Amino acid sequence: EGLKCCLSEFQKQLAWVERLDVTLGQVADPISQSASDKDAVDPENDFQREMSFYRQAQAAVLEALPKLRKLQVPTRRPDDYFAEMAKSDQQMQKIRKKLKSKQEAMEKSEKAKQLRAMRKYGKKVQTEILQRRQKEKKNMLNAVKKYQKGLSDKLDFLDEDQTLSQGNKKGNANQRIKKGPNAKRRYKNQKFGFGGKKKGSKWNTKESFNDVSSFQSKVAHNKGPRKAGKGGKKALNKRPGKRARQKMKSRAR
Amino acid sequence: GKWKNKERVLIFSSRGINFRTRHLMQDLRTLMPHSKADTKMDRKDQLFVINEVCEMKNCNKCIFFEAKKKQDLYLWLSNTPQGPSAKFLVQNVHTLAELKMTGNCLRGSRPLLSFDPAFDKEPHYALLKELFIQIFSTPQYHPKSQPFVDHVFTFTITDERIWFRNYQIIEEDASLVEIGPRFVLNLIKIFQGSFGGPTLYENPHYQSPNMHRRMIRLSVAAKFREKQQVKEVQMIKKKESKVLVGEDPTEVVFETPAEEKPVEIQLVKPESKPIVKDKKKPRKIQRKKQKKLFRTE
Numbered sequence: 001e002g003l004k005c006c007l008s009e010f011q012k013q014l015a016w017v018e019r020l021d022v023t024l025g026q027v028a029d030p031i032s033q034s035a036s037d038k039d040a041v042d043p044e045n046d047f048q049r050e051m052s053f054y055r056q057a058q059a060a061v062l063e064a065l066p067k068l069r070k071l072q073v074p075t076r077r078p079d080d081y082f083a084e085m086a087k088s089d090q091q092m093q094k095i096r097k098k099l100k101s102k103q104e105a106m107e108k109s110e111k112a113k114q115l116r117a118m119r120k121y122g123k124k125v126q127t128e129i130l131q132r133r134q135k136e137k138k139n140m141l142n143a144v145k146k147y148q149k150g151l152s153d154k155l156d157f158l159d160e161d162q163t164l165s166q167g168n169k170k171g172n173a174n175q176r177i178k179k180g181p182n183a184k185r186r187y188k189n190q191k192f193g194f195g196g197k198k199k200g201s202k203w204n205t206k207e208s209f210n211d212v213s214s215f216q217s218k219v220a221h222n223k224g225p226r227k228a229g230k231g232g233k234k235a236l237n238k239r240p241g242k243r244a245r246q247k248m249k250s251r252a253r
Numbered sequence: 254g255k256w257k258n259k260e261r262v263l264i265f266s267s268r269g270i271n272f273r274t275r276h277l278m279q280d281l282r283t284l285m286p287h288s289k290a291d292t293k294m295d296r297k298d299q300l301f302v303i304n305e306v307c308e309m310k311n312c313n314k315c316i317f318f319e320a321k322k323k324q325d326l327y328l329w330l331s332n333t334p335q336g337p338s339a340k341f342l343v344q345n346v347h348t349l350a351e352l353k354m355t356g357n358c359l360r361g362s363r364p365l366l367s368f369d370p371a372f373d374k375e376p377h378y379a380l381l382k383e384l385f386i387q388i389f390s391t392p393q394y395h396p397k398s399q400p401f402v403d404h405v406f407t408f409t410i411t412d413e414r415i416w417f418r419n420y421q422i423i424e425e426d427a428s429l430v431e432i433g434p435r436f437v438l439n440l441i442k443i444f445q446g447s448f449g450g451p452t453l454y455e456n457p458h459y460q461s462p463n464m465h466r467r468m469i470r471l472s473v474a475a476k477f478r479e480k481q482q483v484k485e486v487q488m489i490k491k492k493e494s495k496v497l498v499g500e501d502p503t504e505v506v507f508e509t510p511a512e513e514k515p516v517e518i519q520l521v522k523p524e525s526k527p528i529v530k531d532k533k534k535p536r537k538i539q540r541k542k543q544k545k546l547f548r549t550e
Contacts, residue, residue: 004376004453007337007445011383018258018393020402021366021386023373043412054429057407057420060367061427068402075402075422077359083399084360086283086432087349098352 017071022064026055142190258392263307263333265291266318274318274326276348280434281316283349284419285389286361286397288316300329300448307333314388315447318343325462328438330384331447338447339381341415341438342462348434356421356430358404363391364419365405372410377443377454381415382408404432413458414439 146152218224222238264282282288289310307315317329331338372382391398407418419433443454
Protein backbone atom coordinates (compact mmCIF):
# COMPACT_ATOMS: atom_id res chain seq x y z
CA GLU A 1 0.00 0.00 0.00
CA GLY A 2 2.71 2.39 0.95
CA LEU A 3 4.52 1.68 -2.28
CA LYS A 4 1.44 2.60 -4.19
CA CYS A 5 1.21 5.91 -2.41
CA CYS A 6 4.82 6.72 -3.17
CA LEU A 7 4.40 5.85 -6.75
CA SER A 8 1.30 7.87 -7.24
CA GLU A 9 3.25 10.83 -6.00
CA PHE A 10 5.94 9.94 -8.46
CA GLN A 11 3.50 10.90 -11.17
CA LYS A 12 3.64 14.35 -12.66
CA GLN A 13 2.07 17.42 -11.21
CA LEU A 14 0.70 19.40 -14.10
CA ALA A 15 -1.56 22.34 -14.51
CA TRP A 16 -5.17 21.40 -14.96
CA VAL A 17 -5.12 22.84 -18.47
CA GLU A 18 -2.65 20.22 -19.53
CA ARG A 19 -4.55 17.33 -18.14
CA LEU A 20 -8.19 18.37 -18.52
CA ASP A 21 -9.45 15.76 -16.15
CA VAL A 22 -12.64 15.88 -14.15
CA THR A 23 -13.61 13.43 -11.47
CA LEU A 24 -17.30 13.66 -10.84
CA GLY A 25 -20.32 11.54 -10.26
CA GLN A 26 -23.31 11.64 -12.50
CA VAL A 27 -25.76 14.43 -13.16
CA ALA A 28 -28.58 14.10 -10.68
CA ASP A 29 -31.29 12.42 -12.65
CA PRO A 30 -34.86 13.18 -11.58
CA ILE A 31 -36.01 9.88 -13.04
CA SER A 32 -33.56 7.57 -11.32
CA GLN A 33 -34.51 6.42 -7.86
CA SER A 34 -31.09 6.64 -6.26
CA ALA A 35 -29.13 9.46 -7.76
CA SER A 36 -25.86 9.04 -5.94
CA ASP A 37 -25.92 5.30 -5.46
CA LYS A 38 -23.99 3.98 -8.41
CA ASP A 39 -24.15 0.44 -7.15
CA ALA A 40 -27.77 0.38 -8.11
CA VAL A 41 -26.70 0.32 -11.73
CA ASP A 42 -26.92 -3.24 -12.87
CA PRO A 43 -24.01 -3.89 -15.23
CA GLU A 44 -26.07 -6.45 -17.11
CA ASN A 45 -28.74 -3.90 -17.89
CA ASP A 46 -27.14 -2.35 -20.97
CA PHE A 47 -29.37 0.66 -21.22
CA GLN A 48 -29.02 1.61 -17.59
CA ARG A 49 -25.29 1.19 -17.73
CA GLU A 50 -24.83 3.28 -20.82
CA MET A 51 -27.07 5.95 -19.41
CA SER A 52 -24.95 6.11 -16.29
CA PHE A 53 -21.84 6.60 -18.43
CA TYR A 54 -23.62 9.26 -20.42
CA ARG A 55 -24.66 11.10 -17.32
CA GLN A 56 -21.15 10.97 -15.93
CA ALA A 57 -19.81 12.49 -19.12
CA GLN A 58 -22.48 15.16 -19.00
CA ALA A 59 -21.58 16.09 -15.46
CA ALA A 60 -17.94 16.35 -16.42
CA VAL A 61 -18.73 18.53 -19.43
CA LEU A 62 -20.97 20.82 -17.45
CA GLU A 63 -18.24 21.37 -14.92
CA ALA A 64 -15.35 21.69 -17.31
CA LEU A 65 -16.82 24.03 -19.90
CA PRO A 66 -16.98 27.12 -17.66
CA LYS A 67 -13.44 26.45 -16.52
CA LEU A 68 -12.25 26.22 -20.09
CA ARG A 69 -14.04 29.38 -21.03
CA LYS A 70 -12.27 31.16 -18.19
CA LEU A 71 -8.93 29.87 -19.38
CA GLN A 72 -9.87 30.96 -22.90
CA VAL A 73 -9.60 27.55 -24.41
CA PRO A 74 -12.01 27.38 -27.33
CA THR A 75 -14.62 24.67 -27.21
CA ARG A 76 -16.77 25.46 -30.21
CA ARG A 77 -15.44 25.16 -33.67
CA PRO A 78 -16.17 28.18 -35.91
CA ASP A 79 -18.14 27.40 -39.05
CA ASP A 80 -15.35 28.25 -41.43
CA TYR A 81 -12.78 26.12 -39.68
CA PHE A 82 -12.24 23.08 -41.84
CA ALA A 83 -9.90 20.45 -40.61
CA GLU A 84 -9.48 16.73 -40.81
CA MET A 85 -11.92 14.80 -38.74
CA ALA A 86 -11.35 11.56 -36.91
CA LYS A 87 -13.84 9.82 -39.17
CA SER A 88 -13.68 10.42 -42.87
CA ASP A 89 -16.55 12.02 -44.76
CA GLN A 90 -17.22 8.72 -46.44
CA GLN A 91 -17.74 7.09 -43.09
CA MET A 92 -20.13 9.81 -42.00
CA GLN A 93 -22.08 9.37 -45.21
CA LYS A 94 -22.43 5.69 -44.52
CA ILE A 95 -23.65 6.42 -41.03
CA ARG A 96 -26.18 8.92 -42.27
CA LYS A 97 -27.43 6.49 -44.87
CA LYS A 98 -27.85 3.77 -42.30
CA LEU A 99 -29.78 6.05 -39.96
CA LYS A 100 -32.01 7.15 -42.79
CA SER A 101 -32.71 3.62 -43.90
CA LYS A 102 -33.56 2.64 -40.34
CA GLN A 103 -35.97 5.50 -40.01
CA GLU A 104 -37.55 4.70 -43.35
CA ALA A 105 -37.98 1.07 -42.40
CA MET A 106 -39.69 2.11 -39.21
CA GLU A 107 -41.97 4.49 -41.04
CA LYS A 108 -42.82 1.80 -43.57
CA SER A 109 -43.75 -0.67 -40.90
CA GLU A 110 -45.85 1.99 -39.18
CA LYS A 111 -47.62 2.75 -42.42
CA ALA A 112 -48.24 -0.92 -43.08
CA LYS A 113 -49.72 -1.31 -39.63
CA GLN A 114 -51.93 1.68 -40.12
CA LEU A 115 -53.01 0.44 -43.52
CA ARG A 116 -53.97 -2.89 -42.10
CA ALA A 117 -55.98 -1.23 -39.38
CA MET A 118 -57.53 1.11 -41.91
CA ARG A 119 -58.47 -1.74 -44.18
CA LYS A 120 -60.40 -3.40 -41.43
CA TYR A 121 -62.12 -0.21 -40.52
CA GLY A 122 -62.47 0.78 -44.15
CA LYS A 123 -64.25 -2.40 -45.01
CA LYS A 124 -66.82 -1.70 -42.32
CA VAL A 125 -67.27 1.86 -43.47
CA GLN A 126 -67.54 0.73 -47.08
CA THR A 127 -70.34 -1.71 -46.35
CA GLU A 128 -72.17 0.96 -44.41
CA ILE A 129 -71.83 3.40 -47.26
CA LEU A 130 -73.08 0.88 -49.80
CA GLN A 131 -76.06 0.09 -47.66
CA ARG A 132 -76.84 3.74 -47.26
CA ARG A 133 -76.60 4.30 -50.97
CA GLN A 134 -78.96 1.44 -51.67
CA LYS A 135 -81.44 2.83 -49.18
CA GLU A 136 -81.32 6.22 -50.77
CA LYS A 137 -81.80 4.73 -54.19
CA LYS A 138 -84.79 2.80 -52.98
CA ASN A 139 -86.32 5.87 -51.39
CA MET A 140 -85.79 7.87 -54.52
CA LEU A 141 -87.44 5.26 -56.66
CA ASN A 142 -90.37 5.03 -54.28
CA ALA A 143 -90.83 8.74 -54.35
CA VAL A 144 -90.73 8.73 -58.13
CA LYS A 145 -93.26 5.93 -58.28
CA LYS A 146 -95.52 7.74 -55.88
CA TYR A 147 -95.39 10.81 -57.99
CA GLN A 148 -96.12 8.73 -61.03
CA LYS A 149 -99.11 7.17 -59.30
CA GLY A 150 -100.36 10.62 -58.44
CA LEU A 151 -100.20 10.25 -54.71
CA SER A 152 -97.84 13.11 -54.18
CA ASP A 153 -97.73 16.04 -56.51
CA LYS A 154 -94.75 17.56 -54.92
CA LEU A 155 -91.47 17.21 -56.76
CA ASP A 156 -89.57 17.48 -53.54
CA PHE A 157 -87.80 14.20 -54.04
CA LEU A 158 -85.66 15.81 -56.66
CA ASP A 159 -84.15 17.91 -53.94
CA GLU A 160 -81.58 15.83 -52.25
CA ASP A 161 -81.68 14.67 -48.70
CA GLN A 162 -85.35 14.60 -48.07
CA THR A 163 -86.53 11.81 -45.87
CA LEU A 164 -89.44 9.66 -46.85
CA SER A 165 -90.93 9.69 -43.40
CA GLN A 166 -91.31 13.43 -43.64
CA GLY A 167 -93.26 13.08 -46.85
CA ASN A 168 -95.54 10.56 -45.28
CA LYS A 169 -96.34 12.63 -42.29
CA LYS A 170 -96.92 15.91 -44.04
CA GLY A 171 -98.78 14.07 -46.76
CA ASN A 172 -101.91 15.11 -48.59
CA ALA A 173 -105.39 14.50 -47.32
CA ASN A 174 -105.50 11.57 -49.67
CA GLN A 175 -102.81 9.88 -47.79
CA ARG A 176 -104.31 10.59 -44.41
CA ILE A 177 -107.27 8.46 -45.22
CA LYS A 178 -105.15 5.42 -44.75
CA LYS A 179 -106.54 4.43 -41.42
CA GLY A 180 -105.56 1.64 -39.19
CA PRO A 181 -102.09 1.28 -37.73
CA ASN A 182 -100.44 4.02 -39.71
CA ALA A 183 -96.99 3.13 -38.60
CA LYS A 184 -97.38 -0.46 -39.60
CA ARG A 185 -98.88 0.35 -42.94
CA ARG A 186 -96.23 2.93 -43.55
CA TYR A 187 -93.53 0.51 -42.70
CA LYS A 188 -94.95 -2.09 -44.99
CA ASN A 189 -95.22 0.40 -47.77
CA GLN A 190 -91.70 1.45 -47.22
CA LYS A 191 -90.48 -2.06 -47.14
CA PHE A 192 -92.39 -3.42 -50.05
CA GLY A 193 -92.99 -0.23 -51.92
CA PHE A 194 -95.39 0.40 -54.67
CA GLY A 195 -95.18 -2.18 -57.33
CA GLY A 196 -94.04 -4.60 -54.66
CA LYS A 197 -96.72 -6.30 -52.61
CA LYS A 198 -99.75 -6.79 -54.75
CA LYS A 199 -101.55 -9.65 -53.17
CA GLY A 200 -103.31 -7.78 -50.46
CA SER A 201 -104.26 -4.76 -52.52
CA LYS A 202 -107.88 -5.56 -53.38
CA TRP A 203 -109.44 -6.70 -50.17
CA ASN A 204 -112.92 -5.71 -49.24
CA THR A 205 -111.99 -4.43 -45.84
CA LYS A 206 -113.37 -1.66 -43.74
CA GLU A 207 -110.62 0.63 -44.97
CA SER A 208 -111.25 -0.10 -48.60
CA PHE A 209 -115.04 0.20 -48.14
CA ASN A 210 -114.70 3.51 -46.38
CA ASP A 211 -112.11 4.66 -48.85
CA VAL A 212 -113.83 7.11 -51.15
CA SER A 213 -110.57 8.47 -52.52
CA SER A 214 -111.23 7.06 -55.95
CA PHE A 215 -114.63 8.76 -56.09
CA GLN A 216 -114.64 11.70 -58.44
CA SER A 217 -117.93 13.48 -58.24
CA LYS A 218 -117.60 15.11 -61.64
CA VAL A 219 -117.09 11.76 -63.25
CA ALA A 220 -119.91 10.18 -61.27
CA HIS A 221 -122.41 12.89 -62.12
CA ASN A 222 -121.07 13.28 -65.59
CA LYS A 223 -120.50 16.94 -64.95
CA GLY A 224 -116.80 17.48 -65.65
CA PRO A 225 -115.20 18.41 -68.89
CA ARG A 226 -114.85 15.49 -71.23
CA LYS A 227 -111.26 14.57 -71.79
CA ALA A 228 -111.39 12.67 -75.06
CA GLY A 229 -114.18 11.22 -77.08
CA LYS A 230 -117.93 11.57 -76.71
CA GLY A 231 -120.67 9.45 -78.06
CA GLY A 232 -119.74 5.89 -77.45
CA LYS A 233 -118.09 6.62 -74.20
CA LYS A 234 -121.09 8.27 -72.76
CA ALA A 235 -123.12 5.17 -72.65
CA LEU A 236 -120.31 3.20 -71.06
CA ASN A 237 -119.45 5.80 -68.48
CA LYS A 238 -122.84 6.56 -67.30
CA ARG A 239 -124.62 3.45 -66.20
CA PRO A 240 -127.67 4.36 -64.24
CA GLY A 241 -128.03 3.07 -60.72
CA LYS A 242 -130.14 0.10 -59.62
CA ARG A 243 -133.26 2.00 -58.78
CA ALA A 244 -133.07 4.00 -61.98
CA ARG A 245 -132.67 0.84 -63.98
CA GLN A 246 -135.60 -0.82 -62.24
CA LYS A 247 -137.73 2.18 -62.87
CA MET A 248 -136.76 2.13 -66.50
CA LYS A 249 -137.64 -1.53 -66.64
CA SER A 250 -140.98 -1.12 -65.04
CA ARG A 251 -141.68 1.88 -67.18
CA ALA A 252 -140.66 -0.03 -70.22
CA ARG A 253 -143.03 -2.88 -69.36
CA GLY B 254 1.92 28.85 -27.01
CA LYS B 255 4.80 26.58 -26.54
CA TRP B 256 4.51 22.84 -26.29
CA LYS B 257 5.95 22.01 -22.92
CA ASN B 258 4.43 18.77 -21.80
CA LYS B 259 6.49 16.34 -23.81
CA GLU B 260 4.48 13.17 -23.72
CA ARG B 261 4.85 10.63 -26.45
CA VAL B 262 2.98 7.38 -26.49
CA LEU B 263 4.06 4.34 -28.44
CA ILE B 264 1.11 2.26 -29.62
CA PHE B 265 1.83 -1.13 -31.10
CA SER B 266 0.96 -4.77 -30.85
CA SER B 267 2.26 -8.27 -30.94
CA ARG B 268 1.62 -10.70 -33.75
CA GLY B 269 -1.55 -12.70 -33.99
CA ILE B 270 -4.07 -9.94 -33.39
CA ASN B 271 -7.38 -10.04 -35.18
CA PHE B 272 -8.99 -7.36 -37.28
CA ARG B 273 -10.95 -5.80 -34.45
CA THR B 274 -7.86 -5.25 -32.35
CA ARG B 275 -6.01 -3.83 -35.30
CA HIS B 276 -8.80 -1.36 -35.92
CA LEU B 277 -8.90 -0.42 -32.27
CA MET B 278 -5.19 0.29 -32.36
CA GLN B 279 -5.60 2.45 -35.43
CA ASP B 280 -8.48 4.30 -33.84
CA LEU B 281 -6.39 5.08 -30.80
CA ARG B 282 -3.66 6.36 -33.03
CA THR B 283 -6.03 8.74 -34.82
CA LEU B 284 -7.53 9.98 -31.59
CA MET B 285 -4.20 10.63 -29.93
CA PRO B 286 -1.98 12.94 -31.97
CA HIS B 287 0.85 12.47 -29.50
CA SER B 288 1.16 8.80 -30.39
CA LYS B 289 3.66 6.93 -32.49
CA ALA B 290 3.26 3.65 -34.30
CA ASP B 291 5.63 0.74 -34.53
CA THR B 292 5.82 -2.61 -36.24
CA LYS B 293 4.52 -5.78 -34.74
CA MET B 294 6.64 -7.34 -32.12
CA ASP B 295 7.61 -10.95 -32.23
CA ARG B 296 6.38 -13.09 -29.41
CA LYS B 297 9.74 -14.61 -28.97
CA ASP B 298 11.20 -11.44 -27.50
CA GLN B 299 10.76 -10.80 -23.84
CA LEU B 300 8.63 -7.97 -22.69
CA PHE B 301 11.40 -5.78 -21.40
CA VAL B 302 12.61 -5.40 -24.97
CA ILE B 303 9.71 -3.04 -25.34
CA ASN B 304 11.46 -0.59 -23.07
CA GLU B 305 14.33 -0.40 -25.50
CA VAL B 306 12.01 0.05 -28.44
CA CYS B 307 10.36 2.94 -26.64
CA GLU B 308 13.70 4.52 -25.92
CA MET B 309 14.64 4.29 -29.55
CA LYS B 310 11.47 6.03 -30.56
CA ASN B 311 11.92 8.60 -27.84
CA CYS B 312 8.61 7.77 -26.20
CA ASN B 313 7.94 7.87 -22.53
CA LYS B 314 4.60 6.02 -22.46
CA CYS B 315 3.48 2.85 -24.10
CA ILE B 316 0.28 1.07 -25.05
CA PHE B 317 0.95 -2.50 -26.05
CA PHE B 318 -1.69 -4.91 -27.34
CA GLU B 319 -0.96 -8.55 -26.80
CA ALA B 320 -3.11 -11.25 -28.33
CA LYS B 321 -3.01 -14.82 -27.08
CA LYS B 322 -4.60 -17.92 -28.58
CA LYS B 323 -6.22 -15.68 -31.19
CA GLN B 324 -8.94 -15.15 -28.65
CA ASP B 325 -7.78 -13.13 -25.67
CA LEU B 326 -6.52 -9.59 -25.88
CA TYR B 327 -4.31 -8.14 -23.19
CA LEU B 328 -3.37 -4.50 -22.89
CA TRP B 329 -0.25 -3.12 -21.27
CA LEU B 330 -0.12 0.49 -20.18
CA SER B 331 3.22 1.62 -19.00
CA ASN B 332 5.44 4.53 -18.19
CA THR B 333 8.57 3.34 -19.90
CA PRO B 334 11.74 4.41 -18.20
CA GLN B 335 11.01 3.35 -14.64
CA GLY B 336 7.44 4.00 -13.94
CA PRO B 337 4.62 1.68 -13.10
CA SER B 338 2.87 -0.49 -15.61
CA ALA B 339 -0.43 -2.29 -15.63
CA LYS B 340 -1.78 -5.28 -17.48
CA PHE B 341 -5.44 -5.54 -18.44
CA LEU B 342 -7.71 -7.99 -20.16
CA VAL B 343 -9.69 -6.23 -22.90
CA GLN B 344 -13.27 -7.18 -23.60
CA ASN B 345 -16.25 -5.88 -25.55
CA VAL B 346 -14.30 -4.00 -28.20
CA HIS B 347 -16.26 -1.74 -30.54
CA THR B 348 -14.33 0.36 -33.03
CA LEU B 349 -14.77 3.81 -34.54
CA ALA B 350 -16.03 2.34 -37.79
CA GLU B 351 -19.19 0.85 -36.32
CA LEU B 352 -22.24 2.45 -37.79
CA LYS B 353 -23.96 2.85 -34.47
CA MET B 354 -21.31 5.33 -33.36
CA THR B 355 -22.66 8.40 -35.02
CA GLY B 356 -20.50 11.16 -33.57
CA ASN B 357 -17.39 12.67 -35.04
CA CYS B 358 -14.62 14.89 -33.77
CA LEU B 359 -11.66 16.78 -35.03
CA ARG B 360 -8.62 14.67 -35.63
CA GLY B 361 -6.19 15.61 -32.95
CA SER B 362 -8.49 17.68 -30.80
CA ARG B 363 -7.82 17.57 -27.10
CA PRO B 364 -10.09 15.36 -25.05
CA LEU B 365 -11.72 16.05 -21.75
CA LEU B 366 -11.18 13.17 -19.35
CA SER B 367 -14.00 12.19 -17.04
CA PHE B 368 -13.44 9.80 -14.16
CA ASP B 369 -15.74 7.99 -11.81
CA PRO B 370 -15.49 9.14 -8.18
CA ALA B 371 -14.61 5.54 -7.34
CA PHE B 372 -11.18 6.19 -8.81
CA ASP B 373 -10.30 8.32 -5.83
CA LYS B 374 -11.40 5.80 -3.27
CA GLU B 375 -8.90 3.03 -3.79
CA PRO B 376 -5.15 3.55 -4.04
CA HIS B 377 -4.71 1.25 -7.00
CA TYR B 378 -7.47 3.05 -8.84
CA ALA B 379 -5.83 6.38 -8.03
CA LEU B 380 -2.62 5.12 -9.58
CA LEU B 381 -4.47 3.95 -12.65
CA LYS B 382 -6.20 7.29 -12.92
CA GLU B 383 -2.89 9.08 -12.96
CA LEU B 384 -1.64 6.71 -15.63
CA PHE B 385 -4.73 7.26 -17.78
CA ILE B 386 -4.42 11.03 -17.45
CA GLN B 387 -0.84 11.05 -18.52
CA ILE B 388 -1.38 8.72 -21.45
CA PHE B 389 -4.69 9.85 -22.86
CA SER B 390 -4.64 13.61 -22.48
CA THR B 391 -3.19 15.42 -25.44
CA PRO B 392 -0.56 17.94 -24.43
CA GLN B 393 -1.46 21.55 -24.96
CA TYR B 394 0.06 23.21 -28.01
CA HIS B 395 1.16 19.88 -29.46
CA PRO B 396 1.99 20.54 -33.13
CA LYS B 397 -0.43 17.93 -34.42
CA SER B 398 -3.22 18.86 -32.11
CA GLN B 399 -6.23 21.09 -32.71
CA PRO B 400 -6.87 23.71 -30.07
CA PHE B 401 -10.52 22.82 -29.55
CA VAL B 402 -11.94 20.61 -26.87
CA ASP B 403 -14.81 18.81 -28.49
CA HIS B 404 -14.89 15.30 -27.12
CA VAL B 405 -14.73 13.58 -23.76
CA PHE B 406 -13.30 10.24 -22.67
CA THR B 407 -15.13 8.57 -19.81
CA PHE B 408 -13.62 6.01 -17.51
CA THR B 409 -16.13 4.33 -15.24
CA ILE B 410 -15.78 1.53 -12.74
CA THR B 411 -18.64 -0.93 -12.84
CA ASP B 412 -18.67 -4.60 -12.01
CA GLU B 413 -14.97 -4.46 -10.98
CA ARG B 414 -14.00 -3.39 -14.49
CA ILE B 415 -13.07 -0.12 -16.16
CA TRP B 416 -15.38 0.93 -18.97
CA PHE B 417 -14.09 3.35 -21.61
CA ARG B 418 -16.39 5.53 -23.76
CA ASN B 419 -15.74 8.45 -26.07
CA TYR B 420 -18.44 11.08 -26.59
CA GLN B 421 -18.65 14.10 -28.85
CA ILE B 422 -19.79 17.34 -27.26
CA ILE B 423 -22.42 18.81 -29.55
CA GLU B 424 -23.96 21.63 -27.61
CA GLU B 425 -22.82 23.75 -24.73
CA ASP B 426 -25.61 22.25 -22.63
CA ALA B 427 -23.79 18.92 -22.68
CA SER B 428 -25.69 16.92 -25.25
CA LEU B 429 -23.46 14.09 -26.27
CA VAL B 430 -23.18 11.56 -29.05
CA GLU B 431 -20.94 8.56 -28.91
CA ILE B 432 -18.03 8.67 -31.34
CA GLY B 433 -15.41 6.48 -30.66
CA PRO B 434 -14.10 3.13 -29.75
CA ARG B 435 -15.37 1.47 -26.64
CA PHE B 436 -13.78 -1.25 -24.59
CA VAL B 437 -13.74 -2.76 -21.15
CA LEU B 438 -10.55 -3.21 -19.17
CA ASN B 439 -10.25 -5.88 -16.57
CA LEU B 440 -7.24 -5.14 -14.35
CA ILE B 441 -4.94 -8.09 -13.80
CA LYS B 442 -1.83 -6.74 -12.15
CA ILE B 443 0.07 -3.53 -11.50
CA PHE B 444 3.85 -3.73 -11.59
CA GLN B 445 6.30 -1.36 -10.11
CA GLY B 446 8.59 -1.33 -13.09
CA SER B 447 7.85 -1.02 -16.76
CA PHE B 448 6.85 -4.43 -18.12
CA GLY B 449 8.26 -6.16 -15.13
CA GLY B 450 9.35 -5.63 -11.59
CA PRO B 451 7.62 -6.45 -8.33
CA THR B 452 3.85 -6.73 -8.30
CA LEU B 453 2.21 -3.81 -6.57
CA TYR B 454 -1.35 -5.00 -6.85
CA GLU B 455 -3.16 -8.07 -8.01
CA ASN B 456 -6.85 -7.94 -8.78
CA PRO B 457 -8.65 -10.56 -6.71
CA HIS B 458 -11.74 -10.44 -8.90
CA TYR B 459 -9.84 -11.23 -12.04
CA GLN B 460 -10.39 -14.63 -13.59
CA SER B 461 -8.21 -15.48 -16.54
CA PRO B 462 -10.08 -16.33 -19.71
CA ASN B 463 -8.74 -19.83 -19.61
CA MET B 464 -10.15 -20.32 -16.17
CA HIS B 465 -13.42 -18.85 -17.33
CA ARG B 466 -13.68 -21.27 -20.21
CA ARG B 467 -12.69 -24.10 -17.93
CA MET B 468 -15.41 -23.20 -15.47
CA ILE B 469 -17.98 -23.28 -18.23
CA ARG B 470 -16.84 -26.64 -19.41
CA LEU B 471 -16.78 -27.98 -15.87
CA SER B 472 -20.28 -26.77 -15.19
CA VAL B 473 -21.56 -28.47 -18.29
CA ALA B 474 -19.72 -31.65 -17.36
CA ALA B 475 -21.03 -31.41 -13.83
CA LYS B 476 -24.59 -31.22 -15.05
CA PHE B 477 -24.08 -34.29 -17.16
CA ARG B 478 -22.41 -36.16 -14.33
CA GLU B 479 -25.24 -35.30 -12.00
CA LYS B 480 -27.74 -36.73 -14.42
CA GLN B 481 -25.71 -39.89 -14.66
CA GLN B 482 -25.55 -40.21 -10.91
CA VAL B 483 -29.26 -39.80 -10.54
CA LYS B 484 -29.77 -42.53 -13.11
CA GLU B 485 -27.42 -44.85 -11.28
CA VAL B 486 -29.22 -44.30 -8.01
CA GLN B 487 -32.48 -45.14 -9.68
CA MET B 488 -31.06 -48.36 -11.10
CA ILE B 489 -29.83 -49.42 -7.71
CA LYS B 490 -33.19 -48.75 -6.16
CA LYS B 491 -34.91 -50.89 -8.74
CA LYS B 492 -32.57 -53.79 -8.28
CA GLU B 493 -33.04 -53.85 -4.52
CA SER B 494 -34.99 -56.83 -3.28
CA LYS B 495 -38.48 -55.80 -2.54
CA VAL B 496 -39.56 -56.02 1.04
CA LEU B 497 -42.41 -58.44 1.53
CA VAL B 498 -45.21 -57.05 3.57
CA GLY B 499 -46.55 -59.58 6.10
CA GLU B 500 -50.07 -60.87 5.78
CA ASP B 501 -52.62 -58.73 7.43
CA PRO B 502 -55.04 -60.91 9.50
CA THR B 503 -57.73 -58.25 9.54
CA GLU B 504 -57.86 -58.07 5.75
CA VAL B 505 -60.50 -60.78 5.48
CA VAL B 506 -63.02 -58.82 7.52
CA PHE B 507 -64.44 -56.78 4.65
CA GLU B 508 -64.89 -59.64 2.18
CA THR B 509 -68.53 -60.25 1.39
CA PRO B 510 -68.86 -62.98 -1.19
CA ALA B 511 -71.65 -62.51 -3.72
CA GLU B 512 -74.46 -65.01 -4.31
CA GLU B 513 -73.59 -67.71 -6.73
CA LYS B 514 -75.47 -67.48 -10.01
CA PRO B 515 -76.67 -70.68 -11.71
CA VAL B 516 -74.54 -71.57 -14.66
CA GLU B 517 -76.46 -70.87 -17.88
CA ILE B 518 -75.33 -72.39 -21.10
CA GLN B 519 -76.75 -70.64 -24.15
CA LEU B 520 -77.43 -73.02 -26.99
CA VAL B 521 -79.54 -70.75 -29.17
CA LYS B 522 -78.41 -67.45 -30.58
CA PRO B 523 -80.23 -64.65 -28.78
CA GLU B 524 -82.75 -62.57 -30.72
CA SER B 525 -81.33 -59.49 -32.30
CA LYS B 526 -82.73 -56.31 -30.82
CA PRO B 527 -84.80 -54.10 -33.13
CA ILE B 528 -82.79 -51.17 -34.32
CA VAL B 529 -84.44 -47.98 -33.12
CA LYS B 530 -83.36 -44.97 -35.12
CA ASP B 531 -82.44 -42.14 -32.92
CA LYS B 532 -83.99 -39.28 -34.79
CA LYS B 533 -82.43 -36.73 -32.52
CA LYS B 534 -78.96 -37.80 -33.52
CA PRO B 535 -78.22 -36.38 -36.96
CA ARG B 536 -77.52 -38.96 -39.61
CA LYS B 537 -74.04 -39.70 -40.74
CA ILE B 538 -74.37 -37.70 -43.95
CA GLN B 539 -75.79 -34.73 -42.14
CA ARG B 540 -73.11 -34.94 -39.55
CA LYS B 541 -70.49 -34.94 -42.29
CA LYS B 542 -72.07 -31.84 -43.79
CA GLN B 543 -72.05 -30.17 -40.42
CA LYS B 544 -68.41 -31.03 -40.04
CA LYS B 545 -67.61 -29.52 -43.43
CA LEU B 546 -69.41 -26.31 -42.60
CA PHE B 547 -67.66 -26.13 -39.30
CA ARG B 548 -64.31 -26.52 -40.99
CA THR B 549 -64.93 -23.87 -43.65
CA GLU B 550 -66.04 -21.38 -41.01
